[in-house]
Each structure stands twice: as C-alpha cells, then as structure tokens.
Amino acid sequence: MSARSKARKRALDILFQADVRGEDLPAVLAAEAKRAASEPARVGSWLYARDIVDGVIDNADQIDELIITHARDWKLDRMPAVDRALLRIATWEIVFNSEVPSAVAIDEAVELAKEYSTDGSGSFVHGVLARISRAV
Structure with missing residues (x-):
C-alpha cells in the first residue's frame, strides 16, 4: 500500500472518529499529531493525512455543499x-x-x-464523486 493510500486511511480514521464521537475535528487532529510524533516510521503517511484533514477543516463548507449538491436526495446526516x-x-x-x-x-x-462501509457504498461514493469531478 502506498504512503498516500495509508494517509487516506489515516485521514479516514481521524474524520470518522471526530464525526461518530461528536468530537472537535481540530482536537482529534492534534491528538493524532501527538501520537504520530512518537511513530517516526509512519511519518510518510502522517504528513499527507494531516494535509487532507487540514484541507477538510479549512474548506468544510464548500466541500459539504458540493457533496450535498451532487448526492441527489441524500442528506449528509x-x-x-x-x-x-x-x-x-x-x-x-x-x-x-x-x-x-x-x-x-x-x-x-x-x-x-x-472495505469499510456498506455493500452499496462503493457505487454511491463513486457516483457522487464522479458528478463532483465533472462539475469542477
């Protein structure tokens, strides 16, 4: 698995944890940064994971609006x-x-x-992202 693939999985873990537990995303990211500092072997995946999560935090409104617009009758919640x-x-x-x-x-x-979601999630995610990609 490439470093970027590992980073995406790590970003998924951070976003999922904050969402499901109702925790503040920047706080979860800070805790993960502290943990990552003690794991130098994983620094390659950590740097890009942090870029992803920071990007999601910085652009949350625009990202969510794109998802809502292209999810066709699906609400985020x-x-x-x-x-x-x-x-x-x-x-x-x-x-x-x-x-x-x-x-x-x-x-x-x-x-x-x-790998990590429901049976229909792969096609759902593909459909939404393909529409977003065509739109931007």
Missing part, C-alpha cells in the same frame, strides 16, 4: 459516517489538490468504501 468522511477526503483532493488526479481520488475512496 443520513449517509453512513464512513461514506461522509470518504466523500470529504476525495472532494478535497479533487477540488483543492492538483497533485492528485480526480480518477485516483475517486478510485481510492471507492476502494475504502468497499
């Missing part, structure tokens, strides 16, 4: 928490990170959805 987190990660990559091709961001999110 009705989506599985894993799907919400993955959509936020990939939307940030598609819109705000020109180093990652949209197809890669979509594929990575779909694979994580298939």
Whole structure:
C-alpha cells in the first residue's frame, strides 16, 4: 500500500472518529499529531493525512455543499459516517489538490468504501464523486 493510500486511511480514521464521537475535528487532529510524533516510521503517511484533514477543516463548507449538491436526495446526516468522511477526503483532493488526479481520488475512496462501509457504498461514493469531478 502506498504512503498516500495509508494517509487516506489515516485521514479516514481521524474524520470518522471526530464525526461518530461528536468530537472537535481540530482536537482529534492534534491528538493524532501527538501520537504520530512518537511513530517516526509512519511519518510518510502522517504528513499527507494531516494535509487532507487540514484541507477538510479549512474548506468544510464548500466541500459539504458540493457533496450535498451532487448526492441527489441524500442528506449528509443520513449517509453512513464512513461514506461522509470518504466523500470529504476525495472532494478535497479533487477540488483543492492538483497533485492528485480526480480518477485516483475517486478510485481510492471507492476502494475504502468497499472495505469499510456498506455493500452499496462503493457505487454511491463513486457516483457522487464522479458528478463532483465533472462539475469542477
């Protein structure tokens, strides 16, 4: 698994934890940063995970608006928490990170959805992200 794939999984863990536990995302990120400092072997994945989570924090309103607009009759609070987190990660990559091709961001999110979410999540995540990618 590439460092960026590991970073996406790590970002997923952070976003999911904050969402499900109702914790402040910057506080969860700070706690993870403290833990990451004691794990130098994982520094490669940590740096990009932090970029992702910081990007989601900084652009939360725009990211969520894109997801809501392109989710077609799905409200954010009705989506599985894993799907919400993955959509936020990939939307940030598609819109705000020109180093990652949209197809890669979509594929990575779909694979994580298939592994960690519901049976229909892979196709749902793919559909929403494809619409976002075409729109931006």
